[in-house]
Amino acid sequence: MQMRSLRWARPTLLYALVALFLLWTLAPVLWIFVMSVQPEINYVAVPPQLNLQQVSLRWFWEMLSQQDIRDALRNSLIISFMTMVFCLFFGALAAYPLSRLNMPRKNLFLTLSIMARMIPSMVLIIPLFLLMRDLHLLDTYMALIITYSTFLLPYVIWMMKNFFDQIPYSLEAAARMDGCSRLGAIFRILLPSIAPGVVATAIFAFIGAWNEFLFGLILSTRNSMPIMVKISALVSASFHTDNSLVAATGVLAILPVVVLVFVLNRYIVRGLVEGVKF
Amino acid sequence: MSRVTLRGIAKSFGLVQAVKEVSLDIPDHTFVTLLGPSGCGKTTTLNLIAGLEKVTRGEILLDGISITDWAPHERGMAMVFQNYALYPHMNVYENMAFSLKLKKVPKAEIDQRVRQVAKTLEIDQLLDRRVSQLSGGQQQRVALARAMVKEPKVFLFDEPLSNLDAALRTRMRIEIKKLHQQLKTTSIFVTHDQEEAMMLSDFIAVMRDGIVVQYGPAAEIYRRPQHHYVATFIGKPRMGTIDGNLRVDTSSVNFEAKGMKLSWPRGGANMPLMDVPACLGIRAEDVRLLDTNGAASSDTFTGEVGLLEPLGSDTFVEVIRDSMNLTARVEPDRQVHVGDKVAVQLPRNKLHFFESVSGRRIDI
Amino acid sequence: MGTETLVPPKASRQAIFWQRFHRMDEAKFGVLLLSPTILILVIFLVIPILYAIAMSTQQVELTISPDWKFIGLANYTGLLSDNRVLDSIPRTLYFAFFTILVSTTLALVLALILNEPFRGRQIVRVLVLLPWAVAPVVSGVMWRYIFHPRYGLMDAILYSLGFIKQYIVWFDDPTVSLSIASLATAWKGVPFLTLIMLAAMQSIPESLFRAAKMDGANVLQRFRYVTLPHLRSILIFIIVLQTIVSLQVFDLIYTLTRGGPGEGTVVLNFLTYLNAFERLSLGKASAMAILLAVFIIVLSGISLSFTVQRRQKV
Numbered sequence: 001m002q003m004r005s006l007r008w009a010r011p012t013l014l015y016a017l018v019a020l021f022l023l024w025t026l027a028p029v030l031w032i033f034v035m036s037v038q039p040e041i042n043y044v045a046v047p048p049q050l051n052l053q054q055v056s057l058r059w060f061w062e063m064l065s066q067q068d069i070r071d072a073l074r075n076s077l078i079i080s081f082m083t084m085v086f087c088l089f090f091g092a093l094a095a096y097p098l099s100r101l102n103m104p105r106k107n108l109f110l111t112l113s114i115m116a117r118m119i120p121s122m123v124l125i126i127p128l129f130l131l132m133r134d135l136h137l138l139d140t141y142m143a144l145i146i147t148y149s150t151f152l153l154p155y156v157i158w159m160m161k162n163f164f165d166q167i168p169y170s171l172e173a174a175a176r177m178d179g180c181s182r183l184g185a186i187f188r189i190l191l192p193s194i195a196p197g198v199v200a201t202a203i204f205a206f207i208g209a210w211n212e213f214l215f216g217l218i219l220s221t222r223n224s225m226p227i228m229v230k231i232s233a234l235v236s237a238s239f240h241t242d243n244s245l246v247a248a249t250g251v252l253a254i255l256p257v258v259v260l261v262f263v264l265n266r267y268i269v270r271g272l273v274e275g276v277k278f
Numbered sequence: 279m280s281r282v283t284l285r286g287i288a289k290s291f292g293l294v295q296a297v298k299e300v301s302l303d304i305p306d307h308t309f310v311t312l313l314g315p316s317g318c319g320k321t322t323t324l325n326l327i328a329g330l331e332k333v334t335r336g337e338i339l340l341d342g343i344s345i346t347d348w349a350p351h352e353r354g355m356a357m358v359f360q361n362y363a364l365y366p367h368m369n370v371y372e373n374m375a376f377s378l379k380l381k382k383v384p385k386a387e388i389d390q391r392v393r394q395v396a397k398t399l400e401i402d403q404l405l406d407r408r409v410s411q412l413s414g415g416q417q418q419r420v421a422l423a424r425a426m427v428k429e430p431k432v433f434l435f436d437e438p439l440s441n442l443d444a445a446l447r448t449r450m451r452i453e454i455k456k457l458h459q460q461l462k463t464t465s466i467f468v469t470h471d472q473e474e475a476m477m478l479s480d481f482i483a484v485m486r487d488g489i490v491v492q493y494g495p496a497a498e499i500y501r502r503p504q505h506h507y508v509a510t511f512i513g514k515p516r517m518g519t520i521d522g523n524l525r526v527d528t529s530s531v532n533f534e535a536k537g538m539k540l541s542w543p544r545g546g547a548n549m550p551l552m553d554v555p556a557c558l559g560i561r562a563e564d565v566r567l568l569d570t571n572g573a574a575s576s577d578t579f580t581g582e583v584g585l586l587e588p589l590g591s592d593t594f595v596e597v598i599r600d601s602m603n604l605t606a607r608v609e610p611d612r613q614v615h616v617g618d619k620v621a622v623q624l625p626r627n628k629l630h631f632f633e634s635v636s637g638r639r640i641d642i
Numbered sequence: 643m644g645t646e647t648l649v650p651p652k653a654s655r656q657a658i659f660w661q662r663f664h665r666m667d668e669a670k671f672g673v674l675l676l677s678p679t680i681l682i683l684v685i686f687l688v689i690p691i692l693y694a695i696a697m698s699t700q701q702v703e704l705t706i707s708p709d710w711k712f713i714g715l716a717n718y719t720g721l722l723s724d725n726r727v728l729d730s731i732p733r734t735l736y737f738a739f740f741t742i743l744v745s746t747t748l749a750l751v752l753a754l755i756l757n758e759p760f761r762g763r764q765i766v767r768v769l770v771l772l773p774w775a776v777a778p779v780v781s782g783v784m785w786r787y788i789f790h791p792r793y794g795l796m797d798a799i800l801y802s803l804g805f806i807k808q809y810i811v812w813f814d815d816p817t818v819s820l821s822i823a824s825l826a827t828a829w830k831g832v833p834f835l836t837l838i839m840l841a842a843m844q845s846i847p848e849s850l851f852r853a854a855k856m857d858g859a860n861v862l863q864r865f866r867y868v869t870l871p872h873l874r875s876i877l878i879f880i881i882v883l884q885t886i887v888s889l890q891v892f893d894l895i896y897t898l899t900r901g902g903p904g905e906g907t908v909v910l911n912f913l914t915y916l917n918a919f920e921r922l923s924l925g926k927a928s929a930m931a932i933l934l935a936v937f938i939i940v941l942s943g944i945s946l947s948f949t950v951q952r953r954q955k956v
Binding site: 011014015017018021022024025026027028029031032035040043044046047048090091093094096097098101102103104106109113114115116118119120121122123124125126127128130131146147149150151153154157181182207210211213214217218228231232235236243246247250253254257258260261262265268269272273 | 663664668669671672673675676678679680682683686687689690691693694697704748751752755758760762766767768769770771772773774775776777778779780781782783784785786787788792793795798801802809829832833834837838841886889890892893896897900911914915918919924927928930931932934935938939942946
Binding site: 192193195 | 328330351355356357359361363364365366367376377380381424428434436
């Protein structure tokens with residue numbers, strides 16, 4: 001009798017917990033999405049009067065028709081993409097010797113790069129601001145690409161090192177016997193053979209750059225302003241604007257990364273776990 | 279023509295001396311095996327020849343030209359690995375064509391060479407397969423094919439058969455031998471399996487602790503081991519040995535051990551006189567199990583049968599006396615039982631003696 | 643025997659260059675590959691850190707051409723008597739504690755759930771990853787909309803269910819505001835923590851559970867005596883990680899409350915920002931940032947060596 005009641009109680013409890021977790025995870029995202037496709041009047045009502053017939057994408061179109069929003073999205077895309085390329089290239093070059101070559105002080109560098117991951121950006125932001133100002137790089141893509149790469153590289157190097165570590169020594173040996181130089185072996189054989197890891201690292205770098213805020217806030221004013229900074233400005237002024245517009249911008253700002261997460265989910269999971277192995 | 283010469287090469291990793299000093303001359307067209315237990319430095323030696331590691335000391339010559347500093351891809355050698363090391367993101371055809379593509383060989387020629395080698399190794403059905411779809415045996419064939427397509431000056435094999443199961447290993451062994459007889463490319467083969475080494479090689483270099491203990495024709499390594507270590511490492515079953523004292527006087531050769539005395543008439547004229555602690559060794563096939571029960575003569579070893587190993591074609595009989603033991607090979611239908619008192623004859627011309635201290639062979 | 647070269651005497655400079663490159667010593671080659679990264683990190687990480695340390699000993703304002711005036715450790719000692727700093731410390735601690743508590747607990751439960759087989763598990767695993775990818779800035783906006791006094795989802799739900807007669811203005815209360823900021827931080831942190839925890843759980847050999855079952859352990863006992871001991875070092879790691887994250891919170895507060903009500907959600911890192919870019923006192927801000935950095939590095943150093951020691955014991 002007791003056994004029987006337990007038999008259905010367990011899955012029920014499990015599904016109830018799953019439902020609660022899904023609610024907790026998805027509610028904030030769904031709510032901002034609902035706001036972005038409904039006129040403000042519907043959700044300002046007490047209680048909210050959501051209306052399926054009034055669902056509309058016009059707030060998206062309105063935001064996308066604004067030059068500054070389009071610019072911000074384009075800026076973010078360019079900066080994040082360039083940061084990704086930069087990180088992958090230099091990260092791979094650095095991770096290879098750290099993973100596979102005999103060289104002195106390797107462990108010192110690895111330890112220092114872990115420490116670099118713990119430096120709060122707040123320490124760097126003032127000197128970087130002054131440095132970029134002196135280099136006349138304020139409000140340029142270059143300033144943000146360099147800064148983002150600097151704080152992402154220690155992560156990227158560790159992830160890639162851990163992926164390189166999984167390649168058997170003989171694979172590289174085979175490539176070099178077949179006629180590759182060391183450098184050739186890295187790009188023709190090693191990196192392709194850990195393609196999933198490279199993809200994971202790329203996504204990580206792209207998302208890291210896309211989501212960054214503080215450096216964007218300080219190092220850009222107009223020309224290179226990323227979407228995250230733009231949103232924070234919109235929110236500050238949201239007493240005067242239609243909140244559906246703010247919500248729509250929020251959805252636009254997370255759309256690329258959400259798509260990445262859904263499409264390339266399995267790479268991300270592996271990559272993230274790999275990134276925290278020391 | 280490709281003759282490989284190693285002149286006193288050494289390799290250290292930090293404080294560890296993987297290869298202490300190796301000098302070998304590997305003539306053109308020969309098949310040479312570096313044989314030894316794991317950790318003896320044989321794979322490191324191979325990597326040094328390949329250029330995958332740089333020597334700490336010494337010189338490597340290819341046809342008389344020093345290639346000591348050359349990068350692996352400049353040496354024109356090919357290597358087959360224990361774990362196959364096929365490129366996982368390429369199919370079989372691409373794996374084989376890769377080295378030719380790097381050399382910028384015309385496409386038509388690449389295609390022709392790949393297909394021809396694939397046919398020789400009977401993998402022409404697999405060319406479009408991905409590496410992950412192949413069995414271990416197939417992967418090793420592809421790895422072999424990939425090395426052959428290059429038409430290298432030297433083939434290097436790094437324990438290529440150890441990951442295969444026993445039946446497959448024997449088959450691949452035969453195939454490698456046939457290939458070598460056909461191509462006659464200088465080959466250097468690394469293994470810890472002495473049977474493999476005996477079966478394949480023209481010359482064997484037996485290694486231990488980073489040095490070559492003996493280098494010579496395979497048959498000689500077996501017949502005239504120059505060192506106690508080589509004697510016991512090569513041959514199956516292991517060569518039987520007894521520690522004792524060797525005394526050569528003007529009339530006879532005497533060996534004494536723990537209440538046992540063996541003696542043979544002195545043979546050669548210019549044999550030096552000596553009286554040294556030594557180790558007697560004899561191979562199972564040279565030990566003759568006598569019919570007479572325990573009738574001892576001066577060159578017989580008496581004892582009790584300890585263990586029988588019937589293998590079908592032969593039976594190995596372990597003869598024990600105190601803490602000493604020897605193994606004798608007998609016909610399978612011979613009636614021997616555990617516990618029997620037996621005598622075995624140790625023929626004078628089949629004996630090996632080694633100095634107890636240095637392990638070196640004593641020629642008498 | 644002299645070294646003969648592959649390239650004939652008339653070889654071009656280029657060929658000789660490449661030959662040298664290919665035959666380069668392993669360690670030298672490694673340094674060559676590392677050098678661009680080292681260069682970048684030195685210029686944009688090491689030098690700025692040193693610069694920040696130097697600046698923390700100066701009285702310096704953010705102007706077009708700042709005047710530096712050396713004041714030793716006065717910036718640091720000044721922090722001890724600065725009321726805004728003193729006020730922000732309990733806020734920061736409350737925020738960090740609450741964030742760690744919520745995120746670790748939720749991650750542990752979620753990992754346990756996702757480790758059980760159930761229908762639709764694959765989809766759920768993908769969905770719960772979502773918050774990880776959401777930028778802190780946007781998550782601040784989202785949570786603001788959840789607790790907004792005019793169109794917040796929370797008020798709407800509570801009102802519709804009849805729990806409240808009138809919408810609550812959540813962000814009026816500093817403690818509630820801080821708690822919401824904690825929730826939002828935990829929301830974003832949970833997926834990653836869950837992944838790490840799940841990976842650790844999956845590395846527990848199945849045979850241990852079977853052995854425990856044979857010994858008559860029930861679900862809770864199996865959790866207590868098999869799962870939990872295996873997770874100990876990963877739990878420590880997670881707690882440290884969350885501490886570091888919550889001490890550095892900035893973006894989220896920026897869009898969630900902007901530090902309000904009053905200065906109710908001005909945590910240390912946010913105060914550093916205000917000091918630097920609203921009050922323009924760079925020296926003081928640098929001192930605060932460096933103190934925080936030192937604290938974080940010391941904390942993680944201790945815990946890292948602790949977990950390493952544990953691993954060696956096991």
